[in-house]
Amino acid sequence: MQLVYYRRKRVPNFGDDLNAVLWQGLAPDLFDDDPEVGFVGIGTIIGMPCGEVGHLHVFSSGVGYEQFEAWRGKQVEYWCVRGPISSRMLGLPEDRAITDGAILTPLVDGFPKAAMGGAGTVIIPHFQTLDHPGWPEVATLTGYELLDPRSDPRSIIARIAAAKLVLTESLHGAILADTYGIPWIAFATSKNLGITKWVDWTLSLGLPFDLTMIPPPDPGPILAFGRTPAPFGQTVRFGAEEALARFDERVAPAPVTLTSRVKGLIKRSRLIRPLLAFSPARTAEALTRLARAEPALSLEARRQELRGRMLERLATLEAAA
Structure with missing residues (x-):
């Protein structure tokens, strides 16, 4: 599947651009150049234009900017979403609401594994x-x-x-x-x-x-x-x-x-x-x-719980792909 996220040609934004390194670092075997299947990752991008991609795997994305009815006619699988507002608006089971996928960042090579001290x-x-x-x-x-x-x-x-x-x-x-x-x-x-x-x-x-x-x-x-x-x-x-x-x-x-x-x-x-x-x-x-x-x-315990749940969902997606 191909990675789908919001890409700005003139002005980058690190939250969107994190997709390109985070998911490739966590699950590189998921991605290829298949034009028919997309992995929709970090961002307020549920409902965003996705061109001809007909099958979407939504993973930690959120609602907020687009009418999600815009995806009508596409096959959409919601593995997890950003939070309870997204799950409520989409009519998903409560367990699909986890958190933003950026919570997995410390697990990827090239990023800090933990806080590095209080510098200002x-x-x-x-x-x-x-x-x-x-x-x-x-x-x-x-x-x-x-x-x-x-x-x-x-x-x-x-x-x-x-x-x-x-x-x-x-x-x-x-x-x-x-x-x-x-x-x-x-x-x-x-x-x-x-x-x-x-x-x-x-x-x-x-x-x-x-x-x-x-x-x-x-x-x-x-x-x-x-x-x-x-x-x-x-x-x-x-x-x-x-x-x-x-x-x-x-x-x-x-x-x-x-x-x-x-x-x-x-x-x-x-x-x-x-x-x-x-x-x-x-x-x-x-x-x-x-x-x-x-x-x-x-709370640190809450972050650890959410991180664990998201990794489980990612493993399930990988097994199904």
Whole structure:
């Protein structure tokens, strides 16, 4: 079977690109160039376009961005999914909800086997947030290290495993931190954050999902994606029902109207940007305050249990293939 995951031609993202090294490292005999059969791995990719691949083996993927009815007509086998939101929406048995496949990363050669010591605080913005300026200045002002999720998975994960604390807008920044037992705190700088996928994953670990709203150093993310789900400075807890509601918003956005187009043109105007009062100093102050908050981290026993269950499911898939 061939490996199916979300691949960006211009801008890589380490959580997606981890697929290419993780699954080949764990189960190399599964993969060949068969165009008819696909292994759908890490990512919020259930329902994503898969071309002519007619038979899909879903392994640890999640819902969140696509209408999964798009796969109607394909033969789909769900070996495991990211969490209980995915299994509930797909009507799967509860035991199909395990967690994100990145939890297996320490088992693959070339990645740290365990945490490597608490070396400072790192900031991981969403990869699209880094399309906008100001983040190097934020890192300088805070004294924290800026980690770009558009880099190579091995280098990013090695740095995460060596951190003391991870402040992250990137879901896989949190997932890999938790995998290595590194405390983490989630933040959002705009509306461009998938509540559904975050809650799906945190519920798989038995954790609540708390999200803190942080002003970006430049208004670009706000102008591109809209304001955060709550006012800046607030921390909001999202549960299963909110996750389900946010899925509907994400995959069926409000229609574009003449009024919304005019508002969009006004917001993107260069004349209005200086009036919005965003700056690296404001972001740095908010992140410094955030780093003093109580971080999240799952129980080691829970991670070991989930890792064992996923390996069993992978062995079953290999035996059936």
